[in-house]
Ligand SMILES: Nc1nc2c(ncn2[C@@H]2O[C@H](COP(=O)(O)OP(=O)(O)OP(=O)(O)O)[C@@H](O)[C@H]2O)c(=O)[nH]1
């Protein structure tokens with residue numbers, strides 16, 4: 736009887752686990768974001784910003800939400816480390832791409848990398864959120880400006896490329912994705928918008944799981 740009740744209790748209180756990868760250029764603020772998420776959701780606070788060093792490899796963090804555990808994988812963004820990102824694509828349930836909205840000089844590099852992320856078939860149907868970080872900075876572009884900048888960059892890229900038919904089809908998929916792209920403004924440093932971003936991820940992983948179940 737005890738085992739039966741224990742099993743029932745475990746069944747009723749079980750939590751499903753989802754993996755979210757956090758990627759973006761070096762210095763975009765991914766680790767600062769992860770540590771802020773830990774501080775906001777866990778009893779043990781994350782590292783303060785002045786203790787965070789550039790990531791060589793990965794950092795992880797878990798938070799518990801109603802009937803759900805979100806496992807975050809913050810992957811190093813330096814050029815030489817980006818080649819490991821693809822190893823995480825098959826098993827992730829959502830992607831957060833962080834862009835430094837205050838660093839205008841590196842925006843096009845950020846879009847180049849973002850575009851190559853979008854071209855990966857493994858994450859084609861995976862919820863993807865673009866986070867315009869450092870909204871606390873006076874130099875920061877707003878969410879609308881960031882979206883506009885990306886669309887313009889993408890337009891320029893298409894115009895300058897001589898595109899083969901296969902690429903055209905692939906671009907078409909990407910265009911659809913861009914049209915429905917969700918962009919949110921956050922300040923990983925101050926925590927502004929971070930709960931809204933986590934809510935978005937929580938809802939989207941739940942929804943995509945339901946679609947898989949059907
Ligand atoms: N003003 C401001 N600075 C931020 C914010 N988020 C991160 N930073 C700063 O940006 C710098 C880089 O932050 P990290 O979190 O280490 O960046 P990262 O994306 O993890 O970089 P890699 O680990 O190299 O890929 C640090 O000096 C942070 O304090 C933010 O929201 N606002």
Ligand SMILES: [Mg+2]
Nearest residue numbers: 765766789790
């Ligand atoms: Mg980092």
